[in-house]
Amino acid sequence: MSKTGSNWQTTISKSVSYEGVGLHTGKPSRVTLLPASSGTGICFERCDLPEPITVSAVMANIGSSRRATDLQCDGIAVRTVEHIMAAIVWCGIDNIIVRLDGEELPLGDGSALTYVNLLDAAGLTELHERPCDIRVTHPVWTTRDESHLIALPYEGCRVTFLFLHRRFRPDRKGSDTESEYLDIEVTREVFARKIAPARTIGFEWELDTIQEQGLALGATLDQAVIIGKTGYVGDTRFCDEACRHKVLDLLGDIAILGRVRGHFIGIGSGHSMNHEIIRLIAGDWDVKRGV
């Protein structure tokens, strides 16, 4: 068995549904997960339009990376896909239809746990076709100001992440940079237990501003781990929950490539740099395959 799942391509055993509100739009939507045949990959289907439109989770369809990952095809968007993408790939599913009656995936509990539980309920079926693991074949990296993201060859999947944020001094005369660090070998079981439950990050001082920009309209304090001026506000699921959520977002973004083997090292990186690194990895892989 490979480190990322079955020796065969897989799909879910039965259809399952979930209804909730989108993180950024604040609008309700219903998502239904359906089994799919081998070679389908992960396909989102907008069923709220006059004709259903399919938006595949492939690199060419990556749209906006403004605080979330959106997919877009022929002007039709599916927003905030990263949490369900991470859950699908790390629950060992290669082929699935994600039918959605709105523009944005429901946020669930703010983490990927809602979708992990939904996929567990759906069960897993093996299909009699071999999967294709994407390997990082040589080091690739992207750098923007003080943020860096590096991918190295590795037999399994490992993520090393440094999350940086400002912490204001008690006298309010300036701030210090606080950090959280996580180095984790990702397996299906580790993902479900240590990464999937980490909730969306909210910075207390930004909440009004981003809602004025029309973002995070569907978030409540229960669905986010809030970072205030002197540290976390409210309860946390992990002492480094924000860092773990950044790892979740990274895994959700690289899941666009499917099963990936590599060691990813992120320092303050986010969605747009995640998209850059998968373009670099996919470019190398296409060259290797002669595409």
Ligand SMILES: [Zn+2]
């Ligand atoms: Zn996220």
